[in-house]
Amino acid sequence: MQEGQVDIKTPEYVSLQFQPAGLGSRAAALMMDQIILSILNILIVVILFFATTGNNSPFGFYLFELNSTLWGVAIVALFVLNWGYFFALEYFWGGKTLGKRLLGIRVMQENGHSVTLLSCFIRNLLRIIDMLPASYFLGMIMIFLHSKHKRVGDIVAGTIVVHERRVKGKRKEIAIEKEMRNRGLRKEDLSVEAWALKQLGTKEWSLVKTYANRFSQLPRSERNQLSKKLADILFPKLGLNMEGKTYNELEDTLLLLYLEMRDEWEYEL
Structure with missing residues (x-):
């Protein structure tokens, strides 16, 4: 067959x-x-x-x-x-x-x-x-x-x-990986339990991926607003407290989340 x-x-x-x-x-x-x-x-x-x-x-x-x-x-x-x-x-x-x-x-x-x-x-x-x-x-x-x-x-x-076949487009990946490298971010820095990540599906992955791909193109004010909105949606599902966090800290967590989710969701079928 x-x-x-x-x-x-x-x-x-x-x-x-x-x-x-x-x-x-x-x-x-x-x-x-x-x-x-x-x-x-x-x-x-x-x-x-x-x-x-x-x-x-x-x-x-x-x-x-x-x-x-x-x-x-x-x-x-x-x-x-x-x-x-x-x-x-x-x-x-x-x-x-x-x-x-x-x-x-x-x-x-x-x-x-x-x-x-x-x-x-x-x-x-x-x-x-x-x-x-x-x-x-x-x-x-x-x-x-x-x-x-x-x-x-x-x-x-x-x-x-x-x-599954890995996505071949690498231009955006390289740009965002440079940003994360400049910030000194590694997957190990994300303090989220594996069971909590399982609460995220294709909708959340689409949001995180779009955020990461547009990250370097957005003006600072728009990026701050988008980071805040995305954190409001995702952080409660992950058991993360966003109170008192600066915009840079929100960005770091969201970029780390992208890095973690990419291994599971970045593929073509």
Whole structure:
């Protein structure tokens, strides 16, 4: 089945066009993730084996005598690692695992927003079904046959995996990056929790991007007014207090927000 375009209208009435990721790219990304997980699993098992063999270890080191409880805890830890790897990375890393990032694909909601905690939880919990009867057979069949290349987890969670291409226009990026460099701003300076950033969607990204692109072109008085208006809209959603802040401090925070959001939202589909 060839990959086609999917048109989606966001809650903000913005029309977006997506190219769903097909079976080949998704399988390749999963294979990379499984290789990474396999290496981690083997390392944990080997370390635990030598830690529980006691004086019988051929390497002559030990931490604990053979303990069934410890192995039970390890089995639970391995399950959490293998399931939590996909859940944590997709939620906190803009819908991407390491494999997806290398392949240039990402998970997002069908309304164009980034994945929520609930949708990310559901789609990854239902991997158990997609894996049946073995080796993601059901999931692969669903991806191949579904018009939007969805597996069971995607259908139930309302998510879609899409290709992304970075925006090629760099003139404005360079200008704003120069401004931020002159101000000594880095992403690490933004004191906003990851869960708070998840409250921002395409509408907020559009506002922040427009602000950053017009920043150096605006007269000082207009820039101050725009900074104040944008801060009034965004800061309450992020749990930031703007009271007592100077215009320069408002600008710094808004530019840092642009820098943080750009990694997740600056793409063409």
